Amino acid sequence: MIKVEAVVVGAGVIGLAVARALALRNCQVLVLEKEGVIGSGTSSRNSEIIHAGLYYTPGSLKARLCVSGRHKLYQYCEQRRLAYRRCGKLVVATDANEDAYLVRLQQQANANGVEELELIGASRMKSLETQLRGTSALLCPHSGIIDSHSLMLSYQADAEAEGCMVAMRTPVMAGAFVGRTIQLCTGGPEPAELEADIAINSAGLDAWGLSSQMSGLDRRTIPPRYLAKGNYFTLQGARVPFHHLIYPVPEPGGLGIHLTLDLAGQARFGPDVEWVNEINYNVDPGRGRNFYTLIRRYWPELGDGSLMPAYSGIRPRTTGPHEKSADFMIQGPSETGHPGYIALYGIESPGLTASLAIGDWVAKLALG
């Protein structure tokens, strides 16, 4: 039986941020990842946007950890010289109802502590983005873009520099609460048994499955799981004429089909919302029709045949299609009923932005 102080299950951006935060607090950490590379789940299937914190209910974990995580993330990128761009974003209204929505969105964002927001009219919008059509827009200068893989490699390097080990191809198959410790069985090429004081379940879409394999855990603590797939299409054969990230007002279940730029200047649109029952990352080209309709509301000049299916990601949710999207669910010892077991469910957007703040939050829960 291998003994270790803390085990982190999952080497996505959250598991790596948690491992880093624990290792920086002198905790002996082992990260177990079932795949052969880090970040092969949701962490490499997202929009790579550094969110400002507009959309979340004031006081929620999403609001607090997004705003504090964003500040930490920009500072971290500067310190580590990681590539990012604070390109700003425009949330565009296209009729009077949406104008009114933007006023409410600005009030909510102010309550969340988002700085320097500006409601602008159609003529100012045109001066910023000539091809953008709308009646008004909320200009948010603190949204940005980042390369999520470089970020994860940097978290891993920080953690390893403090003695953390990251074991790939090591799926956690089962576990049990034994007194104050947690025993885990791993599979893969070299199956092993481990004993830890602390186990962090940051297995993303599989967090539910892992908790249900933990003997001694009260099953009533495990929330329901819903999967909201988001499909992306890239722009082919044309240069995108925009400099900001462009968002419509949100749709039920998502932020609306928005324009994302990556650091290489490539444009992609998405994600939409497709409720699914199983994990399958294929993109149905037929969904493109709806993309043209929605994008042309704010960019009428989008050319026919210019969108190509790209990739998809799946939002892990604890609430379903007709419910309001729930807050992050981070269960500490008082919720899981074990002094060392911490489980993270529903870590959808803005998880990437909030990753450093989530790492600190979980490390404090784990170490007291």
Ligand SMILES: Cc1cc2nc3c(=O)[nH]c(=O)nc-3n(C[C@H](O)[C@H](O)[C@H](O)COP(=O)(O)OP(=O)(O)OC[C@H]3O[C@@H](n4cnc5c(N)ncnc54)[C@H](O)[C@@H]3O)c2cc1C
């Ligand atoms: C469509 C979409 C767009 C998004 N856009 C943004 C955005 O622009 N900005 C933003 O801030 N956030 C965004 N997010 C959210 C962000 O991507 C996630 O919050 C974040 O990536 C979650 O990371 P994670 O580490 O929890 O999960 P994952 O990246 O899925 O990592 C979980 C890891 O656990 C491993 N694992 C699972 N089970 C086991 C096991 N039993 N044993 C060992 N390993 C296991 C998996 O292989 C995986 O590597 C988006 C999400 C989606 C779905």
